[in-house]
Amino acid sequence: MAFLAELAASRATGAGLASVGVFWGGFAAYLPDYKAAAGASDAEMGLVLILSAAGGMAAMAASPRIMVALGRAMLPAAGALVAVAAFLPLLAGDIISLGLVLLAMGATMSTLDIASNVRISEREARDGLHLMNLNHALFSFSFGASAFGCGLARKAGLGPEFVAPVLFLVLLLLAAVMAERADATPPAAATGGEAAASPWGAILPAAAILFAAFVSENATESWSALYIERTLGGPAGEGSFGPAMLGLTMGIGRLSGQFLAARLGEARLVAGSALLGVAGALVVALAPAPAVAVVGVALIGLGVAVVVPSANSLLGRAVAPEQRAYAISRSWMIGFTGFFLGPVGMGLIAETVGLRWSFAAVAVAMALILPGLARLSRR
Incomplete structure (x- = not known):
């Protein structure tokens, strides 16, 4: 019954x-097509993906005040913008237009992402429920299902222009579901004094954990399709099984984390998961065939699954209620730079020594979760 209440x-x-x-998920499945349409090299693709993170960081900086202004309308309004953004990748015909599209996409997605996470943290504090892993599991399952479905469409020869209207309708339906009840807790506005007094001793280690997790997740999400098809010789469309497996296993990991966190505690759960992610990244780097790489991606997904939601929960409990929106948005702003360095680093390493070494770097990133976790756990 508790699980039904959490749902x-x-x-x-x-x-x-x-x-x-x-x-x-849909974007990742068609990423090889967007890369080819823009005529981008590995290094150029890595660099242009920076703009997605830049747009996201700008949105995170503004999100606390926007949430105060829009109140209960925040989630459905942001959801409607995400639905419209389903058509944006179709506008990318060269490297410049792709960069502008990624900038707008990053801002749109992050606005909805950070608003949802703040609302979850508020609900956890108000009702005493464990909601982070469950909510993030819904993200992962949706990502995996979208990547898998769009991958099948791509394998059948359907271009992104055929898939975008379908994504638009699905996203518009989800936006309608986001309407909040009248008793939804409004976000507390962080004044300058509150911001200045924020416990950066908790924000910074949480940000370090998020950084390492975002590097690992986004690098695997963005480059596993190319790695499977180009480095390992998989046929067109088979590369989408990489991001699809990532989404599926992250969903399973987060759903399991919903129950394991209460038994093991978030800190132990994150520590074990980080080590599992290290092993998965090494499997991908050493994979002799696409099937082995997909197994490695599965281990990365299970490893990285609980890191972000559990770090959010740990941070949310470490700060005062009126500082929660500010603390979460600022830790995400800093941690989200992993979306800068992840794609850029993967692209530069791939251009220099190949994608195998790029996934070896993912193993290092997963290992770096442990020092930040040790510091945050002492708060």
């Missing part, structure tokens, strides 16, 4: 994170 409490926020998953 009911996650209706609006779960739909929000599911929308982000549906969008990025």
Whole structure:
């Protein structure tokens, strides 16, 4: 019965994170097509993906004040923008237009993402429920389902122009589900004094954990399709099984984390998961065939699954209620730079020594979760 209560409490926020998953899953499946249409090299693709993170960071900086202004309308309004953004990748015909599209996509997705996470943290504090892993599991399952479905469409010869209207309709439906009840807790506005007094001793280690997790997740999400098809010789469309497996196993990991966190505690759960992710990245780097790489991606997914939601929960409990939106948005702003360095680093390493070494770097990133976790756990 407790799980049913958690599902009911996650209706609006779960739909929000599911929308982000549906969008990025479809984008990841068609990433080789967008890269080819823009005529981008590995290094150029890595660099242009920076703009997605730049747009996201700008949105995170503004999100606390926007949430105060829009109140209960925040989630459905952001969800409607995400639905419209389903058509943006079709506008990318060269490297410059692709960069502008990624900038807009990053801002749109992050607005909905951070708003959903703040709402989840508020609901956890108000009702005493464990909701982070469940909500993030909905993101992962949606990402995996979208990547898998769009991968099948791509393998059948359907271009992104045929898939975008379908994504739009699905995302618009999810936006309608995001309407919040009248008793939804409004976000507390962080004044300058509150911001200045924020406990950066908790924000910084949480940001370090998020950074390492975002590097690992986004690098695997963005480059596993290319790695499977180009480095390992998989046929067109088979590369989408990489991001699809990542989404599926992250969903399974987060759903399991919903129950394991109560038994093991978030800190132990994250530590074991980080080590599993290290092993998975090494499997991908050493994979002799696409099937082995997909198994490695599965281990990365299980490893990275609980890191972000559990770090959010740990941070949310470490700060005062009126500082929660500020602390989460600022830790995400800093940690989100992993979306800068992840794609850029993967692209530069791939250009220099190949994608195998890029996934070896993912193993290092997963290992770096442990020092930040040790510091945050002492708060």
